[in-house]
Every structure is written in structure tokens, then in C-alpha cells.
Amino acid sequence: MSGEVNIKRLAQELNISIATVSKALNDSYEISLKTKNRVWTLAKELNYTPNPAASNLRSNKTKTIAVIIPCVANNFFSLAIKGIEEIARQYGYHVLIYQTHEDTEMEMSFTNSLLNGRVDGILTSVSSNEYNNEYYKNLVNKIPMVFFDRVYEELDTFKVTTDDYQISYTATEHLIEQGCTKIAYLYGLEKLPAGRARFLGYCDALQAHGLLAAEDLVVHYSEDEANNLQNIKTLFQQQAPDALFSSIEEFIIPAYSACQELQLQIPKDVKILSFCNMSSAKLLNPSLTTITQPAFEIGNEAAKCLFKVLNKRGIGDDKDIVLQSTLIKRASTGG
Amino acid sequence: MSGEVNIKRLAQELNISIATVSKALNDSYEISLKTKNRVWTLAKELNYTPNPAASNLRSNKTKTIAVIIPCVANNFFSLAIKGIEEIARQYGYHVLIYQTHEDTEMEMSFTNSLLNGRVDGILTSVSSNEYNNEYYKNLVNKIPMVFFDRVYEELDTFKVTTDDYQISYTATEHLIEQGCTKIAYLYGLEKLPAGRARFLGYCDALQAHGLLAAEDLVVHYSEDEANNLQNIKTLFQQQAPDALFSSIEEFIIPAYSACQELQLQIPKDVKILSFCNMSSAKLLNPSLTTITQPAFEIGNEAAKCLFKVLNKRGIGDDKDIVLQSTLIKRASTGG
DNA sequence: TTTAATTACGTAAACGTTTTCGGATTACAG
DNA sequence: CTGTAATCCGAAAACGTTTACGTAATTAAA
Incomplete structure (x- = not known):
């Protein structure tokens, strides 16, 4: 009750050495079961928990990992x-969270601040505002890292992604099957492999069906929400596409809003589908056809990979892990 | 480049003592500006960052706070x-995240593991499965804590909440003004003050307008999603309410689904409003009238309070901070 | 019985900081 | 020239662990 309870205190009360207590707590083979039990029961009795700072300092292990992502307030990332x-x-393990807000400067600032032994490893999904390959090429040698969803290529680390190209191809074909011939593309993540793969899947699917991808039909994402709404409205007015393929969730609200304001009926006048992890997709007006990434599983898998590295396992494993997204067809692309 | 760069290394290269380097890095008044500059430039040059474990151990400060919440994959909490x-x-400061999944056992396990100096303070929104006041009464004496949204009462700590009672009262009146006379209540967070305040606001508003709150009109939240849908359907079939007041976001999908399945038109046959932080509320079919809590501001304010405590400020301040939610009227309660 | 191996524990040095205390130097007033 | 204060810096002890190494006691092998 009185005074802080540390390993020295345990040692005193049991009349054994500090070293023995430490080893007993860590279940070392050097200590007899009898002594271990004495230590364990007293530790529990006094509610002893080891001081993390001291432990980290001596052992160079923190039992902590960092997650660096653009933003937690996003369905994909929170999942x-x-x-x-x-x-x-x-x-x-403990989990530290850092939000970059899509800023590579922040990203580098965070990772740099983690290189002094604050964490054992890093999980990250990189920012979209810049392509920063060189920096990471250096970084991955300094600390165990696993990338998920938004990755850099050609890094010798585990990377967990989804089948962006394939699912975009499939989704585009779905629109074509529904009779669309002028499919506009709402382009996000342009500077990242994931974003480009999605766009490429869309382009190739168009081409395979004798349609062509025109730059006029592409709306590029703007951080200013008002811009996105305006750009989509302009797209409708100038090009009158019969479908929108949205590559990121952030386009959904402006897309639906634009249709409302221009009195376009979904799916009669225009069909819409989008990459999306909102649970409310099926409640939208009309319900939204989505490409849904297995966000929870991606996080799960990425973490497993990191622990493989931390535990020196999985040396020979394939480091490119690709999970499948699913196309969920709903009313927004319906007949 | 070679070897780890620590304070000793800096001292050697500059031919000064370790103590001087440490003090210079911390901008101590004991060190001349000239020496400070020498230290600072070399530190920058060698990319020196202090070892957090050593610093924590010696100074008993971690520059880290913990956030303990039910779940990150929830719009309110992620905001x-x-x-x-x-x-x-x-x-x-660094931010550790812990998810309780509404389990008080987890909650206690996490907080206990944080009492050994891993963090300087804790921000939490408590779990709903149990009312655990006694435990926290003890806890708040052991570590700086701030509660937000889901709080325990009568604790001498900062508490950041919203005007649950008042906004529920107002929202209920809105339904009454729209002509509803049989308003059902979808009851969540029953064991917490926030949940009870919402319910009370609803009850009092009914009473003030000559309506009565019947237990038959209350659906209690179940962790099994299928149950919620079924219970709402049963409610409609047995009671035929003309409005649903949903006290938590989790009821929205089953509520809308039930209406779809029973072919009830919103808002003609039944009006719906809900506590909700989904950005897509206005895109639902029909758009949803919501009580929206200022989630971002709540987190912001709670964090500010915690830093007040950590910096020994705000002693005389009012510790009960109440922010205002807003009722956003949309089609689901429209004429 | 002697020797080697095994078991169980202790000693003490690390880990990289922060901080107390004291010492040396300089400046300045008397 | 002396005494006092101010300024700047260093020595060394912490902080609570982990761990390399040593040692005594016991057991097994010869």
C-alpha cells in the first residue's frame, strides 16, 4: 500500500535478490517453480506491474507499435x-495513432520521431499528396514497417493491398453491362499506385469494350469539397455522362448532391458506383452500388505481418499480400 | 553515422559534459547561449532525438496520453x-488508443495497465454494458483523467458532455409539432447517464404535451443486430407508432430496413429521427433528421481539459463542460 | 570418491536520460 | 585588493529494469 511497488520492493519482502525477482516475473528457466510462485503471488497481491520505461530502456523493446494513417475519421481507416x-x-502490444491529414511533411515528421526506440514497428497507409518513394526506401531499413492499402512499390517489406485493378475492371464492366457508354471517372489518389491501378482498371475495361477513356470525362479530386461538387456539376452540364465511377468515398456526397441539384435521376439518367466502406450505403437514395474493401481484414493482416517481422518469422513468405474487394450491386446501377 | 547517437556522443564530440548537453537541449538557464547553439547545431546535424524510455524513466513524464473508447469504427468516436x-x-504528445468493445472488464484491464507510468493521463468514454462508478472513484485519484460524452457522475474530474436531456426534449417536441402522437423510443446506453438523460428528455417532452411514455413503445438495444431489426418490426406490428426516436446511431439501419420490409413510407407513415454523426445522413432515403453531437469539438475540449490538469492549470474552472448538440431537420420528419 | 554437469540464485553493470549539488570563473562593488 | 554575486559548467547519483557472469549447492557420471 505504502510507497511505489517495484521490483526492489518485491525482492525485499521476499528476501531474495532483484535479479531473481526479475527472472521469476519473466518466467525464466533459471528460477525454481517454488520461487516463481512466491514472486507471482506477491506481485499479484501488491498489484505490481513493471515500469515500462525502465523495461524499454534496458531491453530495447517497447511492446508498442505505431499506426500512421491519413485520418481516423474515415470508414476504411477506422475499420x-x-x-x-x-x-x-x-x-x-500497445497502439499509437498518428494522423497525417494527407501531408507527407507530417508523415516524415512522425516517422522520424519514432526512430529513437519509441515503438518496435510501424504500420502505415501513406499520404496522397505526394509520391515519396525515396524517403521510404531509406526508412524501411531503420525500423520494421508494414504498408497497407496505400503502399509504395519496390520496397522490401510486407505490403497488404487489395485487387484495385481487377475490381475496377469488373465494376466498369458492370456499368457497361447496364448499358452505360459514357462513363465518367471521379479520380482520387492519383499519385499513389492504388489510385492509378483503379484508374487503369477502368480504362482497360472501357477499351476492351470498344469505349474510350477521355480526359474530359475525368474529375480530379480537390481537397476543397465545394470544388468537387462544382466540378461534377460542370461535368454533367458539359459532357452528360450516363455513369459515374467514383474511386474514393469522398466523392459520394458531392456526386449525389450534384444529381439532386441538376434533377438527374439515379439510376435512370445516370448510374453511380463508388469505392466505399460506409455501412449506410444501402440506405442511400437510391442505395449505392459499392466496391467495398475488406478494411478490417486488411488491418488484421497487416498487423499479423508486422508481428511476423518482429518475431523474426515469415522470412520466406510472399511479401505482397493482396486481398479481394467485393462489388456489391445495388439500386444506383440498377436497371 | 556510425553508432547510435545519444547524449554521450554529443558530449564527446563537443568536449563538454553530459550534463551540459542535457541542459542545453532542454534550454536550461544554466547554459550559455553560445554552448546551447553548439549543442543544437550538432544535435540537428547528427539527427539526434532523445531516447524516450530513458527520459521517461528519469523524469516520470511520458508525453503520452491514452484514449479509451468503445470502438474507433464509430463516427462519433473517430471524430x-x-x-x-x-x-x-x-x-x-503521443496518443495511445484502446478499444473496449463496450466491455468493462477490458476497460479495467486497460486502465490498470496504464497506472505504472506508461501515460501521463487518460481520456475516456466509458462502456455501456455496466455502470462501474465505484471503480472509477478510486481510479481518478491515481492518474489524471478526463471523461467525455459517456461519463460517470460525481467524480471530481473534468467531464465533457452534451445537452442530452435538452436536445432530446427539443427533438421530441419537433416530432409532436409534426403531428406525431405515438412516438416510439429506441433505447441505447441505458446504463449510462447520457442514455438516461436522452430518455428522460423524451419522456418529459411527451408528458408536457399530454402524451404518455409507454414501456410498450420502447425498444431496448441488443448487441445482436438481427434482434434489433426484429424488435423494431415487432414494434410496428404490435403498436403501429407514428414516429421513432432513435437514441443511438446503431438503430438507424435496422429502423430503415424495418420500414422497407414492412412497406412503411417515411415520413408519411412513420417519422424517424436519430442521434447520428454519419456524414451521409442527408443522402439517406429519405434524408434523416438527426441530433448531431459536436464530436470533434468534444474530443478537442476534453483534450484541452486534460492538458489543463497535466499543466496544473484550471484549478478553479467549472469541471462540467456541456456542449450543444444540434437538431438538423430533414425529410424523415418532414410533412 | 572424484569430477563434471546441472540447478538455483546473487552481484553488478548496463540502458540513456535528468537533476542535485558543488566548483570554477568572471564581474563588480567596496 | 578583498568579498560577494552571478554565471556557467561538471561529477555523480539516481530512475527501475534486464542480463552477463559468477558461485554455491546439488545431482549425475566416472
Whole structure:
């Protein structure tokens, strides 16, 4: 009750050495079961928990990982965090969260501040505002890292992604099958492999069906929400597309709003589908056809990979892990 | 380049003592500006960052706070985290995340594991499955804590909440004004003050307008989603209410689904409003009238309060901070 | 019985900081 | 020239662990 309870205190009360207590607590083979039990029961009795700072300092292990993502207030990332946390919990690890807000400067500032032994490893989904390959090429040698969803290529680390190209191809074909011939593309993540893969899947599907991808039919994402709404409205007025393929969730609200304001009926006048992890997609007016990434599983898998690295396992494993997204057809692309 | 760069290394290269380097890095008044500059430039040159474990151990400060919440994959909490992180960043603090999944056992396990100096303070929104006041009464004496949204009463700590009673009262009146006379209540967070305040606001508003709150009109939240849908359907079949007041976001999907399945038109046959932080509320079919809590601001304010405590400020301040939710009227309660 | 191996524990040095205390130097007033 | 204060810096002890190494006691092998 009185005074802080540390390993020295345990040693005194049991009349054994500090070293023995430490070893007993860590279940070392050097200590007899009898002594271990004495230590364990007293530790529990006094509610002893080891001081993390002292432990980290001496052992160079923190039992902590960092998650660096653009933003937690995004369905994909919050689900991914949930997946990460589940695994971390199983391993008894703590999880630090850092939000970059799509800013590579922040990203570098965070990672740099983590290189001094604050964490054992890093999980990250990189920012979209810049392509920063060189920086990461250096970084991955300094600390165990796993990338998920938004990755850099050609890094010798585990990377967990989804089949962006294939699912975009499939989704585009779905629109074509529904009779669309002038499919506009709402382009996000342009500077990242994921974003380009999605766009390429769309382009190739168009081409395979004798349609052509025109730059006039592409709306590029703007951080200013008002711009996105305006740009989509302009797209409708100038090009009159019969479908919108949205590559990121952030386009959904301006897309629907634009249709409302221009009195376009979905799906009669225009069909819409989007990459999306909102649980409310099926309640939209009309319900939205989505490409849904397995966000929770991605986080889960990425965390598992990181722990493989931390535990020196999985040396020979394939480091490119690709999970499948699913196309969920709903009313917004319906007949 | 070679070897780890620590304070000793800096001292050697500059031919000064370790103590001087440490003090210079911390901008101590004991060190001349000239020496400070020498230290600072070399530190920058060698990319020196202090070892957190050593620093924590010696100084008993971690520059880290913990956020303990039910789940990150919830719009309210992910926004709150965003608000928390913003403030933490300003103070140069790191943020640990723990998810309880509404389990008080988890909650206690997490908090207990944080009492050994892993963090300087805790921000939390408590779990709903149990009312655990006694435990927290003890806890708040052991570590700086701030509660937000889901709080325990009568604790001498900062508590950041919203005007649950008042906004529920107002929202109920809105339904009454729209002509509803049989308003059902979808009851969540029953064991917490927030949940009870919402219910009370609803009850009192009914009473003030000559309506009565019947237990038959209350659906209690179940963790099994299928149950919620079924219970709402049963409610409609047995009671035929003309409005649903949903006290938590989780009821929205089953409520809308039930209406779809029973072919009830919103808002003609039944009006619906809900506590909700989904950005897509206005895109639902029909758009949803919501009580929206200022989630980001709540996180922001809670974090500010915690830093007040950590910096020994705000002693005389009012510790009950109440922010205003807003009722956003949309089609689901429209004429 | 002697020797080697095994078991169980202790000693003490680390880990990289922060901080107390004291010492040396300089400046300045008397 | 002396005494006092201010300024700047260093020595060394912490902080609570982990761990390499040593050692005594016991057991097994010869």
C-alpha cells in the first residue's frame, strides 16, 4: 500500500535478490517453480506491474507499435484500426495513432520521431499528396514497417493491398453491362499506385469494350469539397455522362448532391458506383452500388505481418499480400 | 553515422559534459547561449532525438496520453479522436488508443495497465454494458483523467458532455409539432447517464404535451443486430407508432430496413429521427433528421481539459463542460 | 570418491536520460 | 585588493529494469 511497488520492493519482502525477482516475473528457466510462485503471488497481491520505461530502456523493446494513417475519421481507416488493434491486443502490444491529414511533411515528421526506440514497428497507409518513394526506401531499413492499402512499390517489406485493378475492371464492366457508354471517372489518389491501378482498371475495361477513356470525362479530386461538387456539376452540364465511377468515398456526397441539384435521376439518367466502406450505403437514395474493401481484414493482416517481422518469422513468405474487394450491386446501377 | 547517437556522443564530440548537453537541449538557464547553439547545431546535424524510455524513466513524464473508447469504427468516436489528436499534436504528445468493445472488464484491464507510468493521463468514454462508478472513484485519484460524452457522475474530474436531456426534449417536441402522437423510443446506453438523460428528455417532452411514455413503445438495444431489426418490426406490428426516436446511431439501419420490409413510407407513415454523426445522413432515403453531437469539438475540449490538469492549470474552472448538440431537420420528419 | 554437469540464485553493470549539488570563473562593488 | 554575486559548467547519483557472469549447492557420471 505504502510507497511505489517495484521490483526492489518485491525482492525485499521476499528476501531474495532483484535479479531473481526479475527472472521469476519473466518466467525464466533459471528460477525454481517454488520461487516463481512466491514472486507471482506477491506481485499479484501488491498489484505490481513493471515500469515500462525502465523495461524499454534496458531491453530495447517497447511492446508498442505505431499506426500512421491519413485520418481516423474515415470508414476504411477506422475499420482498419479495429483490425490492427485486435491483433495487437493478442500480442499484448500497445497502439499509437498518428494522423497525417494527407501531408507527407507530417508523415516524415512522425516517422522520424519514432526512430529513437519509441515503438518496435510501424504500420502505415501513406499520404496522397505526394509520391515519396525515396524517403521510404531509406526508412524501411531503420525500423520494421508494414504498408497497407496505400503502399509504395519496390520496397522490401510486407505490403497488404487489395485487387484495385481487377475490381475496377469488373465494376466498369458492370456499368457497361447496364448499358452505360459514357462513363465518367471521379479520380482520387492519383499519385499513389492504388489510385492509378483503379484508374487503369477502368480504362482497360472501357477499351476492351470498344469505349474510350477521355480526359474530359475525368474529375480530379480537390481537397476543397465545394470544388468537387462544382466540378461534377460542370461535368454533367458539359459532357452528360450516363455513369459515374467514383474511386474514393469522398466523392459520394458531392456526386449525389450534384444529381439532386441538376434533377438527374439515379439510376435512370445516370448510374453511380463508388469505392466505399460506409455501412449506410444501402440506405442511400437510391442505395449505392459499392466496391467495398475488406478494411478490417486488411488491418488484421497487416498487423499479423508486422508481428511476423518482429518475431523474426515469415522470412520466406510472399511479401505482397493482396486481398479481394467485393462489388456489391445495388439500386444506383440498377436497371 | 556510425553508432547510435545519444547524449554521450554529443558530449564527446563537443568536449563538454553530459550534463551540459542535457541542459542545453532542454534550454536550461544554466547554459550559455553560445554552448546551447553548439549543442543544437550538432544535435540537428547528427539527427539526434532523445531516447524516450530513458527520459521517461528519469523524469516520470511520458508525453503520452491514452484514449479509451468503445470502438474507433464509430463516427462519433473517430471524430472525437480526431479532435483529441489535434490538441495532443499541439502539445507534442503521443496518443495511445484502446478499444473496449463496450466491455468493462477490458476497460479495467486497460486502465490498470496504464497506472505504472506508461501515460501521463487518460481520456475516456466509458462502456455501456455496466455502470462501474465505484471503480472509477478510486481510479481518478491515481492518474489524471478526463471523461467525455459517456461519463460517470460525481467524480471530481473534468467531464465533457452534451445537452442530452435538452436536445432530446427539443427533438421530441419537433416530432409532436409534426403531428406525431405515438412516438416510439429506441433505447441505447441505458446504463449510462447520457442514455438516461436522452430518455428522460423524451419522456418529459411527451408528458408536457399530454402524451404518455409507454414501456410498450420502447425498444431496448441488443448487441445482436438481427434482434434489433426484429424488435423494431415487432414494434410496428404490435403498436403501429407514428414516429421513432432513435437514441443511438446503431438503430438507424435496422429502423430503415424495418420500414422497407414492412412497406412503411417515411415520413408519411412513420417519422424517424436519430442521434447520428454519419456524414451521409442527408443522402439517406429519405434524408434523416438527426441530433448531431459536436464530436470533434468534444474530443478537442476534453483534450484541452486534460492538458489543463497535466499543466496544473484550471484549478478553479467549472469541471462540467456541456456542449450543444444540434437538431438538423430533414425529410424523415418532414410533412 | 572424484569430477563434471546441472540447478538455483546473487552481484553488478548496463540502458540513456535528468537533476542535485558543488566548483570554477568572471564581474563588480567596496 | 578583498568579498560577494552571478554565471556557467561538471561529477555523480539516481530512475527501475534486464542480463552477463559468477558461485554455491546439488545431482549425475566416472
